[in-house]
Amino acid sequence: MTIRFLLICSLAWSLPLLEGKSQELLAGIHFDAGIPTGTFRSTSDIPLVPALGLRVLHGIRKTPIFIGADLGYGRYGTAVTKRRDLFPGVNQGFRIRRNNNYVNLMGVVRVMPDLNSRYRPFLEGQIGGIHTYTRSHVRENRLSEPISSGTEFHDWALMGQVGVGVMVAVNSSKDTFLELKVSRVDSEPMDFLTKKSASYTDQGELVLLPKRAGIALLQPSLGFRFLFN
Secondary structure, eight states, X not given: OOHHHHHHHHHHHHGGGOOOOOOOEEEEEEEEEEEEOHHHHHHHOOOOEEEEEEXXXXXXXXXXXXXXXXXXXXXXXXXXXXXSOSSTTOOOOEEEEEEEEEXXXXXXXXXXXXXXXXXXXXXXXXXXXXXXXXXXXXXXXXTXXXXXXXXXXXXXXXXXXXXXXXXXXXXXXXXXXXXEEEEEXXXXXXXXXXTTSEEEOTTOOEEEOOEEEEEEEEEEEEEEEEEEO
């Protein structure tokens, strides 16, 4: 089932729920725990993709529809390699830390009727882009400042997701919410590195072996939302 079809279904479901209300603005933070699925799971061998996101949603007057944007950052693996042959003529041990990161920027459409209770269930769809990148840092030891650092690999792709959840008011004025949500995340095929993608030749030259797959996650999420009328 495509994301476009689900968005159309969301809007159709909302029509009987139209009601007059003032404009609303929702803003907050959320923590995600992405569980790889399908080809992405078998290709990447990544057990979990934690992420942090910021979101702002604007309620369309007289409808249960909210539109907005979501900016997220996640990390899908980190690894440390110790080498003594990084620099010609220098026989000293160095730590190379590689962090596999991503950022995503998504447009959001959420259908969330006001049921005049502390519970506000919702259905939402998102579409946007994801940018993966691997950063490396070379240090003499764990606590020292980096001798060198830089981006070794990057790629990007279109991404979409659909989710269902509920916001639960945690105060009597119903303007502060705990949000629970589960989403299905899918992207177009892209190249990315895993913890085992970097190796070295006998001469100390770096070899990168990227994997290719669409990012596919089942993503439980915990968030905090603040409502401004």
